[in-house]
Amino acid sequence: MRIPMADALATTRLDTPIGELRLAASPEGLVAILFACDEKTLPAARGTAPARAHLDRACTALQEYFAGRRTTFEDVTLAAGGTEFQREVWRAVSGIPFGQTVSYARVATRIGRPKAVRAVGLANGQNPIPLIVPCHRVIGSNGSLTGFGGGLPTKKWLLEFEGALAAAHRS
Incomplete structure (x- = not known):
């Protein structure tokens, strides 16, 4: 997996019952979720307002999931690379x-x-x-x-x- 590194990228950390998750979003949507055991690094980055909005939505959705209040993520915009x-x-x-x-x-x-x-x-x-x-x-x-x-x-x-x-x- 290649995570795009650009000034527009926003990153954060989220504590969950399965450990800390590291998330990254671009202005187009969420691009990565990394587990604590993942060796990939994400620089601390504020990113653009659209990237932060995608990141905030993903964090809220994951918090709701772990609280047992969510079973789907259709409203989280994804921007994964890949073939x-x-x-x-x-x-x-x-x-x-x-x-x-x-x-x-x-x-x-x-x-x-x-x-x-x-x-x-x-x-x-x-x-x-x-x-x-x-x-x-x-x-x-x-x-x-x-x-x-x-x-x-x-x-x-x-x-x-x-x-x-x-x-x-x-x-």
Whole structure:
């Protein structure tokens, strides 16, 4: 994932039950959410007023999510980079409802590329906006909790929080 670094970029830190998150937004929308364990750096940046507005909206939405008052993020404007294939996967992943999980194979089928399971896994792993693009809801075909940028304990916590963990082990 490449995060655009420009004077227009606004960044902040947000304390959450899964640890500190670092967020970045451009005037076009939210570009990144980084977990505490992520080695990438985000410079402290005030950014432009539009970038700050996107950042404020994302922070409010995440606070509401962790308080149990939000299950969707449709009103958060996203401006993730990535290839067309990655963006196609991220759009499909964004459609996974709160409290549910799907397999990588199911995502591949949803985008019309049933044989692209590994490519879907790689694209999912490059998701620059986890939580809002809920890559934690994608699991192995056997129900296993596989790869997650925030670590498997965080993925497990999120799925338990959403009430999806039991469903994850039945899928």
